[in-house]
Amino acid sequence: MSNTTTTAISSDETLTIFKACSEAIDYDDGANAYALLQCVSSHIESDIDATQHALRSYLLLLSGALIFFMQAGFAMLVAGSVRRKNTRNSMLKNLLDAVGAAIAYFCVGYGFAFGGEMNEFAGSGLPDTTFIGLENFFGQGEIDYPFYFFQYTFFAASVTIVAGTLAERCQMGAYLGYSMFLTGFVYPVVAHAAWTAKGFLSPTHVEPLLGIGMVDFSGSGVVHCTGGFTALYATKILGSRRGRFYDINTGAALDVPKPMPGHSVALQMLGSFILWFGWYGFNPGTALLLTDNPYQAEIGALCAVNTFMASSGACIAALIVKMIWSYRETGRYSFDLLAAMNGTLSGLVSITAGCATLDLWAAFLVGAIAGVLYVFGSDLLVRIQIDDAVDAIPVHAMGGAWGVIAVGLFSVPKRLAQIYGEEAGKHPGFFYSFSNGGVNADLLACQVVGILFIIAWTMATMFPFFIWLNFMGWFRTGSVQELVGLDIAYNLDGGEAAAADEGGAGAAEEDMKPEYLDAYQRYREVMREQRIQDQEEEDP
Incomplete structure (x- = not known):
């Protein structure tokens, strides 16, 4: 099957092309008339x-x-x-x-x-x-x-x-x-x-591998x-995520991996x-x-x-x-x-x-x-x-x-x-x-x-x-941030904002315990105090 495309050329467009070709060609004899037809045809093909x-x-x-x-x-x-x-x-x-x-x-x-x-x-x-x-x-x-x-x-x-x-x-x-x-x-x-x-x-190489190359169309x-x-x-x-294959508290391997299903099958x-x-x-x-x-x-x-x-x-x-x-x-x-x-x-x-x-x-x-x-x-x-x-x-x-x-x-x-x-x-x-x-x-x-x-x-x-x-320590997030959730750790302004955001951004989840939020708040306070101390040492 061919995918030949046909394009309709209006009568006005055809007349315009014909006039342009007529002005460029002296068609007093048959040979020049043939050249005129070629000119018109090439213009139409170019438009197509x-x-x-x-x-x-x-x-x-x-x-x-x-x-x-x-x-x-x-x-x-x-x-x-x-x-x-x-x-x-x-x-x-x-x-x-x-x-x-x-x-x-x-x-x-x-x-x-x-x-x-x-x-x-x-x-x-x-x-x-x-x-x-x-x-x-x-x-x-x-x-x-x-x-x-x-x-x-x-x-x-x-x-x-x-x-x-x-x-x-x-x-x-x-x-x-x-x-x-x-x-x-x-x-x-x-x-x-x-x-x-x-x-x-590539199969389009001038000399493809084994005469055909690797075919991977899309x-x-x-x-x-x-x-x-x-x-x-x-x-x-x-x-793995903490608690998936090992116990969060003891680190012991779990007999059965803990399921961590997503929160929305609809999404x-x-x-x-x-x-x-x-x-x-x-x-x-x-x-x-x-x-x-x-x-x-x-x-x-x-x-x-x-x-x-x-x-x-x-x-x-x-x-x-x-x-x-x-x-x-x-x-x-x-x-x-x-x-x-x-x-x-x-x-x-x-x-x-x-x-x-x-x-x-x-x-x-x-x-x-x-x-x-x-x-x-x-x-x-x-x-x-x-x-x-x-x-x-x-x-x-x-x-x-x-x-x-x-x-x-x-x-x-x-x-x-x-x-x-x-x-x-x-x-x-x-x-x-x-x-x-x-x-x-x-x-x-x-x-x-x-x-x-x-x-x-x-x-x-x-x-x-x-x-x-x-x-370099740049790959995995810290254990506290992971337990409290990356939304709170990276995308919300602390646990208070998370608690006010649609019911806590995960506070109702089984693994989202109150002590995790408390630990994260203490972690943030320690990090803030450390930054203040570093600034004071740099600029006494």
């Missing part, structure tokens, strides 16, 4: 091209706006997943994600990821493969602004994944620092490798694995639906980057359909598995809303890589497997005592990795050829390779290499960064 370019730009901005609206979804999801005493702090961190990402993206992030992509490198003497981009820092140089905005929303989405994982125990300064480092350097290297013509993993690996594995390293170093559900809505900017919106591709409209529509197929399969699979699990443990069936909700998000993450290259049945299957992986992954984290307040690690790290691998298993030769060229169609998903009379695992191998690169790169950069933050 300009209209198509304007429409693409507008749709890219609209898709980017949908993706940016996912920030509201993340904010609501995290706010509902934490205890009420940490709600304001969690939402502020989500806001800082967008702000910090914008600053880092403007300064160096875009340049490292896509710098120079607007220029022609033929005959420039530059190598075919580069580690990072080398141009367009601080908004300088030739930039396609719709593309610039569209890619910013991807940057911001990746960095926000970590927000919920570190909830209720991370310092504000450390969080902003991590956001800018991830957006300014770590994520751009991954995006450059997978999505630019000079990236060693970012299961680039966006979600980068954010998900960063969240894993961060929470491993940061540690969690609202956030999930907002994220689901935003995903239709993520996946179909990426098809807008396939300029001059006659299959662009068909590919975009397939992305949209595969998106809801995978999310639906994941929701049902997670709900059923959790229901069977609860029956084996308690003897009765239980329909777990949170499992279904996070399973849906896992399905969305998993289909993001292959939304343009998978058939509908495969999308449903990939989503269903992602839903099952989420249930077992969430339980595994608890068993190994990794505290993830919103289950971002099983949703994004595990779901994203599975989505990238699934591309190497189920991608259709026809779809690969439509997007990346006829040569790419010769390297289909592993299960489809049998239709070509052999076994071809080139694409699967590239997908595995891509996942290993993302894991290795994020570990080599973010792991030392978090260790350094922790060593």
